[in-house]
Amino acid sequence: MxxxxxxxxxxxxxxxxxxxxxxxxxxxxxxxxxxxxxxxxxxxxxxxxxxxxxxxxxxxxxxxxxxxxxxxxxxxxxxxxxxxxxxxxxxxxxxxxxSQQMRLERYGLMAKELRSTGLVYGCTCTRSQLQEHNAEGRYPGTCRSVGHSLEALENTWRLHVMDPTMIEINGLNGRTELVDLVSVMGDPVIRQRSVGNEMPRVAYQLASLADDLDQGITWIVRGKDLLASTACQLHIADLLGLEQFEQVRFLHHRLEMDDEGRKLSKxxxxxxxxxxxxxxxxxxxxxxxxxxxxxxxxxx
The missing domain is CATH 3.40.50.620 (HUPs)
Structure with missing residues (x-):
């Protein structure tokens, strides 16, 4: 029922x-x-x-x-x-x-399209290195001007987000919320580095955006922990001229916490x-x- x-x-x-x-x-x-x-x-x-x-x-x-x-x-x-x-x-x-594993080619094409904007660069920073600079893992732009190869499979692809980049999120309740993408995320990963013999995998931001577009999604309910992801995906949609996603409306709800006040984990x-x-x-x-x-x- x-x-x-x-x-x-x-x-x-x-x-x-x-x-x-x-x-x-x-x-x-x-x-x-x-x-x-x-x-x-x-x-x-x-x-x-x-x-x-x-x-x-x-x-x-x-x-x-x-x-x-x-x-x-x-x-x-x-x-x-x-x-x-x-x-x-x-x-x-x-x-x-x-399964999303059947859509890897679609995600890869979107990553290449984003690369064609000239805003994508190679990054060699590890997660542990980033956490030394920022406990939240927000990227400080370390590799932005270094010129690391985008062809090297061991390099992550990041998207250069200009400062400031203010993203307007349309709420399902008719209100709007402004998010400073630089302050909440920095330059997001759009393709992961290769691990072992595996080919590089596109990041969640691109896969989620591609799926929402192809599946005709018009409104989305998410936890507040994904507010930065929403802003990131809207920014990518703007760069690629994907007006359909820019019309999507959102509800970001508060998170359910455990008895210690921590976010629940699976x-x-x-x-x-x-x-x-x-x-x-x-x-x-x-x-x-x-x-x-x-x-x-x-x-x-």
């Missing part, structure tokens, strides 16, 4: 009717309470707006994917009562027909949906939290 629609009215807001949204979990661990709330917000708003839901499993990082994590996504959606209108119907269907612990199902927790707990987030977002 699908989650009940929210009990309040949203007529006072300039909302996009119809269209398509998406649920896009990453199978890098067992889903947690924060995922459940995000999915339910999306489902409830889709019912109110008359939007269809596309299920996308973001398995770009193949090394972290486990069969049990993919299975957990479908079990969790079924437990929450969430229905979707397009995308994989189960783990096997996902693997055979919907695990097999007590905060996982797998553990909660076994413990007999009712999905209605998360429905109430989803309703609360929606009320907060659309409040005057």
């Amino acid at each position: 699908a989650p009940q629609t929210t009990s309040f009215q949203l007529e006072d807001h300039d909302l996009p009717r119809g269209g398509r949204t998406r649920i896009a979990p990453t199978p890098s661990g067992y889903l947690h309470a924060g995922n459940a709330i995000n999915f339910l917000i999306t489902s409830k708003l889709a019912q109110v707006l008359g939007s269809s839901i596309h299920l996308r499993i973001d398995d770009l990082d193949a090394e972290r994917v486990r069969t049990e994590y993919v299975e957990d996504i479908f079990r969790s959606l079924d437990w929450l009562g969430i229905e979707w209108q397009s995308g994989p119907t189960g783990p096997d269907d996902h693997l055979m027909n919907w 695990s097999d612990g007590a905060t996982s949906l797998k553990a909660m199902r076994k413990a007999g927790v009712s999905p209605q707990v998360f429905e109430r939290k989803a309703d609360m987030v929606i009320r907060e977002f659309f409040s005057p």
Whole structure:
């Protein structure tokens, strides 16, 4: 049974009717309470707006994917009562027909198109080196003017973001938010360096943007931890003249925290949906939290 629609009215807001949204979990661990709330917000708003839901499993990082994590996504959606209108119907269907691994050529073409802007440069910095300069991993531009080869597979590709670059994010509630991309991210990675014998993999920012474009997504629900990613993807869309994505509207919600005030992580612990199902927790707990987030977002 699908989650009940929210009990309040949203007529006072300039909302996009119809269209398509998406649920896009990453199978890098067992889903947690924060995922459940995000999915339910999306489902409830889709019912109110008359939007269809596309299920996308973001398995770009193949090394972290486990069969049990993919299975957990479908079990969790079924437990929450969430229905979707397009995308994989189960783990096997996902693997055979919907995996992001089948779209690597598409992502690579977008990376090459971005390279043609002249704003992409090679970078040799490691994650540990970056964290020495900035605990948040924001890139300080170390390799921007060095001239490292873009042909060398061991080099990361980064996008030079001019300072300042202010990104306007259109909220689902009709409001806009300005984000300084330089201060929240710096120069983003658009292609990872080669590891071992593997070919370089494009970064999440490009894969997510390409998928949202090709799948006709018109509005997106995300946690606030992805606000910088939204700004980055909107900037890339602007550079490539992708007006379709610039019209997408967003809801960035607060994150669900553990008892220590830390962001929840995917695990097999007590905060996982797998553990909660076994413990007999009712999905209605998360429905109430989803309703609360929606009320907060659309409040005057």
